[in-house]
Amino acid sequence: MTDTTDYAREYADALRDPEGYWQRIAQRIDWMQPPTQIRDVSFHADDFRIRWYADGVLNASVNCLDRHLPARGDRTALIFEPDDPNGEARHVTYRELHARTCRLANALRNLGVRKGDRITIYLPMIVDAVVAMLACARIGAIHSVVFGGFAPQSIADRIADCRSKLIITADEGMRGGKRIGLKANVDAALALPGTNSVETVLVVRHTGAAVAMQMPRDRWVDAVVAGQPDTCDPEPMNAEDPLFILYTSGSTGKPKGVLHTTGGYMVFASFTHERVFDLREDDIYWCTADVGWITGHSYIVYGPLANGATAVVFEGVPNHPDHSRFWRVIDKHQVTIFYTAPTAIRALMREGDAPVRAASRKSLRLLGTVGEPINPEAWRWYHDVVGDARCPVVDTWWQTETGGILIAPPIGMEAKPGSAMKPFFGVRPALVDADGKELQGEAAGNLVLKDSWPGQMRTVYGDHARFIDTYFRAYPGLYFTGDGCRRDADGDYWITGRVDDVINVSGHRIGTAEVESALVSHAKVAEAAVVGFPHDIKGQGIYAYVTLVAGQAESDALRAELIAHVRHEIGPIATPDHLQWAPGLPKTRSGKIMRRILRKIAEDAPDQLGDTSTLADPSVVDSLVRNRRGA
Numbered sequence: 001m002t003d004t005t006d007y008a009r010e011y012a013d014a015l016r017d018p019e020g021y022w023q024r025i026a027q028r029i030d031w032m033q034p035p036t037q038i039r040d041v042s043f044h045a046d047d048f049r050i051r052w053y054a055d056g057v058l059n060a061s062v063n064c065l066d067r068h069l070p071a072r073g074d075r076t077a078l079i080f081e082p083d084d085p086n087g088e089a090r091h092v093t094y095r096e097l098h099a100r101t102c103r104l105a106n107a108l109r110n111l112g113v114r115k116g117d118r119i120t121i122y123l124p125m126i127v128d129a130v131v132a133m134l135a136c137a138r139i140g141a142i143h144s145v146v147f148g149g150f151a152p153q154s155i156a157d158r159i160a161d162c163r164s165k166l167i168i169t170a171d172e173g174m175r176g177g178k179r180i181g182l183k184a185n186v187d188a189a190l191a192l193p194g195t196n197s198v199e200t201v202l203v204v205r206h207t208g209a210a211v212a213m214q215m216p217r218d219r220w221v222d223a224v225v226a227g228q229p230d231t232c233d234p235e236p237m238n239a240e241d242p243l244f245i246l247y248t249s250g251s252t253g254k255p256k257g258v259l260h261t262t263g264g265y266m267v268f269a270s271f272t273h274e275r276v277f278d279l280r281e282d283d284i285y286w287c288t289a290d291v292g293w294i295t296g297h298s299y300i301v302y303g304p305l306a307n308g309a310t311a312v313v314f315e316g317v318p319n320h321p322d323h324s325r326f327w328r329v330i331d332k333h334q335v336t337i338f339y340t341a342p343t344a345i346r347a348l349m350r351e352g353d354a355p356v357r358a359a360s361r362k363s364l365r366l367l368g369t370v371g372e373p374i375n376p377e378a379w380r381w382y383h384d385v386v387g388d389a390r391c392p393v394v395d396t397w398w399q400t401e402t403g404g405i406l407i408a409p410p411i412g413m414e415a416k417p418g419s420a421m422k423p424f425f426g427v428r429p430a431l432v433d434a435d436g437k438e439l440q441g442e443a444a445g446n447l448v449l450k451d452s453w454p455g456q457m458r459t460v461y462g463d464h465a466r467f468i469d470t471y472f473r474a475y476p477g478l479y480f481t482g483d484g485c486r487r488d489a490d491g492d493y494w495i496t497g498r499v500d501d502v503i504n505v506s507g508h509r510i511g512t513a514e515v516e517s518a519l520v521s522h523a524k525v526a527e528a529a530v531v532g533f534p535h536d537i538k539g540q541g542i543y544a545y546v547t548l549v550a551g552q553a554e555s556d557a558l559r560a561e562l563i564a565h566v567r568h569e570i571g572p573i574a575t576p577d578h579l580q581w582a583p584g585l586p587k588t589r590s591g592k593i594m595r596r597i598l599r600k601i602a603e604d605a606p607d608q609l610g611d612t613s614t615l616a617d618p619s620v621v622d623s624l625v626r627n628r629r630g631a
């Protein structure tokens with residue numbers, strides 16, 4: 001996207017002839033057999049299909065590694081920046097990354113892993129995490145990366161859902177100077193029901209801590225890769241063969257396994273990475289996400305490596321050892337493109353400009369954000385202070401389900417603080433009202449997509465009906481994003497946030513149902529309802545209403561115990577920010593909890609409760625309002 005008219009022309013081209021456009025774009029990656037069938041799509045439930053490049057054959061790891069070896073094998077693929085700023089930063093070349101990937105891939109094959117097997121990866125932000133993903137891709141195993149902040153129960157649920165055969169973890173992780181017992185969490189997960197599919201646990205030696213090894217199940221990675229050849233025949237993969245599963249929260253039930261396939265995903269991740277970030281040959285690119293999220297998959301691993309870029313892998317956190325860490329790392333590695341989340345920007349903005357000014361940031365050329373709506377104030381600070389008012393800011397809207405960026409400001413177009421602006425090439429957003437009627441021009445409504453793009457998820461692992469029900473039933477023939485959105489008179493899009501029961505906490509999706517089920521799994525809890533509320537730093541916080549079992553006394557100690565219980569069941573990211581005792585919950589006469597009312601109370605807007613006359617017992621509302629957080 002070089003200038004505004006170029007954007008408009010290319011956007012129109014892609015819509016006029018999607019087949020021709022996406023066939024051309026597919027040539028950016030290496031195919032063992034180039035596709036002749038480009039797209040085959042229907043969003044209608046009775047005739048449903050999403051297939052891209054269906055007769056193409058390729059291997060994702062070959063695209064990320066082998067094809068760079070002849071001309072740029074000695075170029076740095078990854079720069080590892082450890083948690084400890086005094087630790088050793090390491091440059092890993094494409095040649096070295098290739099050799100390490102092949103050795104692990106050979107070891108996995110020796111351990112009996114075959115195409116289609118599921119492998120769970122539970123690692124910190126270290127180079128081994130990238131190696132593990134690529135080694136799976138090399139042999140056609142489907143990886144399921146579980147964020148290192150998830151607790152044993154969450155790991156176990158994800159293992160059980162996809163019946164993983166093998167887990168790759170580390171002795172410990174390091175974050176902000178604190179050790180995280182990853183292997184211990186895996187041990188605890190494997191003691192839980194439903195995890196007996198796991199035959200082998202491979203352990204990366206990272207901090208060197210002593211960990212319990214349970215033979216013959218547990219093996220050190222350095223031991224199994226020792227003596228393995230540093231080449232490995234890549235598994236030929238059909239474009240529609242699965243590449244990975246990534247679990248994400250929805251409005252109901254347990255997290256769902258979002259499944260991405262190989263061909264379309266690789267084309268879309270690499271293409272969007274190049275065009276949205278205006279990638280150039282000498283860029284040093286840094287995305288601060290974790291590989292446990294989709295942003296890490298598409299824009300630390302698959303997109304940048306397929307493009308032969310140099311990417312920073314950062315193990316640490318923005319506020320350790322102080323609030324200048326991001327900016328010092330930018331100077332240290334001469335980062336040119338920096339991609340982070342609004343929550344990090346807001347947290348750092350609160351510390352003032354001095355920590356930013358402590359670093360020069362001269363190398364920076366472009367800034368990006370992702371994960372949640374960015375408020376204009378934070379956008380301006382990012383642009384004016386971090387970017388010294390000379391770097392464009394790209395606010396990128398997308399989802400785990402979309403595989404890559406769908407809405408972002410075209411390079412060269414004047415940005416509007418807080419707007420993700422224009423659809424990417426080939427992407428057809430629309431706004432609909434509650435009845436599914438498409439809204440034209442300047443409007444606000446629910447954001448849908450009218451047609452497919454190559455990086456779209458293909459199914460919910462093991463539950464195709466849930467895939468169709470979740471995304472294609474609300475508005476037949478359209479993909480429903482779950483987001484609310486406004487379009488202004490210039491046709492620019494402004495995402496306003498989730499309209500379903502998903503809370504976006506610091507850019508991480510948490511389903512209200514997950515937190516509720518963690519709460520009610522505590523013996524003293526009879527019932528729980530969870531909603532989001534506006535939070536200065538996190539975007540949204542978690543607000544829990546809890547009704548205790550009869551005879552149990554409310555106390556601050558019990559409140560702390562319940563909050564700790566959620567943390568223990570799901571992980572720190574799901575920790576409720578506020579827990580209010582609810583002698584009763586507002587329910588309709590048919591027993592449905594009226595979340596709209598609970599949201600307004602949590603927002604401290606008791607004058608906007610709306611009609612409460614349909615409640616079975618309207619009096620419960622008065623007591624909730626009286627005891628609300630803001631009261």
Ligand code: PRX
Binds near residue numbers: 397398498508
């Ligand atoms: O609500 C939108 C919000 O994050 C959701 C997707 O979350 P997840 O699947 O975890 O992926 C996050 C990283 C791609 C969306 O439904 N979201 C993401 N990016 C933006 C955003 N909201 C507003 N502006 C964005 N740029």
